[in-house]
Amino acid sequence: MIQKILLAVSGLGHAEEMLKIFSDLPSVQRAKVTVLHVVPGQRSADTMTEKWEEGGKILANAIKYLNLDPSLVSSILRQGEPKDVVCQVADEIEADLIIMGSRGLKRLQSILGNSVSQYVFQLSSRPMLLVKDDIYIKKIKRVMVAMDGSETAKHCLKLALFLLQDLKGAELLLANVNTDWLSKSGKPELPPEQSPILAGAIAEAKKYGVATRCVVSGGSVGQDGIVTSSGRAGQEICRLADQSNVDLLVVGSPDRRPSIAKSFVDLDRLLGSSLSDYVRVNATCPVLLARKDVA
Numbered sequence: 001m002i003q004k005i006l007l008a009v010s011g012l013g014h015a016e017e018m019l020k021i022f023s024d025l026p027s028v029q030r031a032k033v034t035v036l037h038v039v040p041g042q043r044s045a046d047t048m049t050e051k052w053e054e055g056g057k058i059l060a061n062a063i064k065y066l067n068l069d070p071s072l073v074s075s076i077l078r079q080g081e082p083k084d085v086v087c088q089v090a091d092e093i094e095a096d097l098i099i100m101g102s103r104g105l106k107r108l109q110s111i112l113g114n115s116v117s118q119y120v121f122q123l124s125s126r127p128m129l130l131v132k133d134d135i136y137i138k139k140i141k142r143v144m145v146a147m148d149g150s151e152t153a154k155h156c157l158k159l160a161l162f163l164l165q166d167l168k169g170a171e172l173l174l175a176n177v178n179t180d181w182l183s184k185s186g187k188p189e190l191p192p193e194q195s196p197i198l199a200g201a202i203a204e205a206k207k208y209g210v211a212t213r214c215v216v217s218g219g220s221v222g223q224d225g226i227v228t229s230s231g232r233a234g235q236e237i238c239r240l241a242d243q244s245n246v247d248l249l250v251v252g253s254p255d256r257r258p259s260i261a262k263s264f265v266d267l268d269r270l271l272g273s274s275l276s277d278y279v280r281v282n283a284t285c286p287v288l289l290a291r292k293d294v295a
Contacts, residue, residue, distance in 0.1 A: 001162045002127075005033045006095040008086050008116075011058040015101040016065050018131040018286055021139055022099070023068060026166040034093050035062050035075045038082040052077070083119035090126055102130040102280070121253070121280070127159065127290040135284055144173040144215075144246040146237050146279075149197040152252030156290050157201050160250045161208045172212045174201050175240045177233040192216060215240050234278030242284050250288045251279050 005028070007019050023029060037055045039048075059075045066073065078085050090098050102117040121128050131137065145160045147153045157174075164170040176197050192198045192214035205212040217236045241249045253276035280287055 001159060002028050002096045003031050004093055004095050004097075005031050006086070006090050006093060006098045007033060007035045007062070008082075008098065008100045008120075009035060009037050009058060009062045010082075010101065011037075011054075011061075014131045014133065014135070014137050015099055016062050017137050018129065019099050020066055021137060022129070023066075025140060025163055027162055027164075030072065031096075033066070033068060033073050034089070034095070035059055035066075035073065036086065036089050037062075037075075037077055038085045039077065039079045040082065041079060048079075052079075083116045083123070086116065086120045087124050090120075090124055095126055097127050097129060098124065099129045099131070102132050118280075121289060125291055127288060129286060129288045130280055131286045132283075135286065137286065138247045140247045141167070141169055142171045142173065142244070142246045143248045143250060144175050144241050144244060145201075145250045146252065146275075147174050147176045147197055147201055148233075148252075150252060152291060154201075156250045156252045156288075157204060159288070159290055161205060161210060163248075164210050165208050170210055172205050172210045173240075173244055173246060174198050174205075174212060174214045175237055176214070176216045177236040177240075215244060234275040234282070237275070237279055238282045238284070246285055248286050248288060249279065249283050250290065251276050253289045253291050 005019065005022075007015060009015055019033065023031070023033075037058050039051045039055045055077050059077055063073055063075060076089060078089070080088075086098065086100070089095075098120065100117045100120065102115075117128075117130055121130070140163070143160050143164055145153070145156050147157065160172060164172055174192070176192075176195070193202055195216075198214050198216075202212055202214070217240060237249070237251065253274070276289055280289065
């Protein structure tokens with residue numbers, strides 16, 4: 001499922017470190033990697049020359065740090081608007097995964113701060129692995145998938161199982177936040193193996209021989225002891241991931257835009273109202289976001 005990876009580097013953050021760890025997974029060791037640096041347009045020729053030279057050094061340092069098989073690595077230095085260029089190059093090379101650093105900007109900050117990762121996440125249909133600047137990156141052993149019964153979640157499950165196959169000591173955590181099948185105490189009335197959402201995922205994981213564990217929640221519990229609505233699902237997913245000390249969180253991001261508006265920014269997501277956006281901003285581990293419409 002992942003044969004071509006696009007790594008967008010800016011000279012800052014943990015993106016290179018994430019790829020280096022990611023490349024240790026048996027399933028992606030032979031994936032081809034394209035390292036991209038985008039030089040923003042400059043007003044003067046002198047400044048432009050300086051930025052091109054700086055960009056070349058950033059690419060060289062990134063490739064040296066990655067220390068991958070030279071036959072599997074290529075680099076691209078391009079001028080333009082970073083968020084547009086990343087999407088363009090991802091389409092050109094038919095990337096199966098985009099890896100980018102993220103400042104974890106919230107709500108209007110994503111717009112006012114011109115967040116590149118947020119715009120790429122919005123405009124691209126390709127899976128994105130976002131790595132915030134303030135998190136600690138670990139070797140990938142424990143991966144959590146947010147399950148909600150949707151086709152997008154099932155796609156995320158397949159992606160996680162692909163990553164974990166043939167990885168010694170790997171563990172898959174299936175997380176579900178759903179008040180519909182919980183008792184008044186907030187505890188599941190059914191064991192996870194019998195829940196309508198998790199039973200199929202557990203069976204699928206067994207086919208891959210991956211150790212699997214379920215973590216369920218009905219949402220945050222208020223002072224009155226009543227479980228809150230699933231509107232806080234993103235908050236609970238982050239809490240479960242942190243509590244379980246996962247190395248990677250895989251979350252689905254349904255494409256809610258009509259096809260005619262693919263080129264327009266979805267303000268709802270930019271403003272942080274979607275579960276995937278909340279997780280992107282608040283998770284304390286790297287987050288892999290995927291959509292079902294990826295071929």
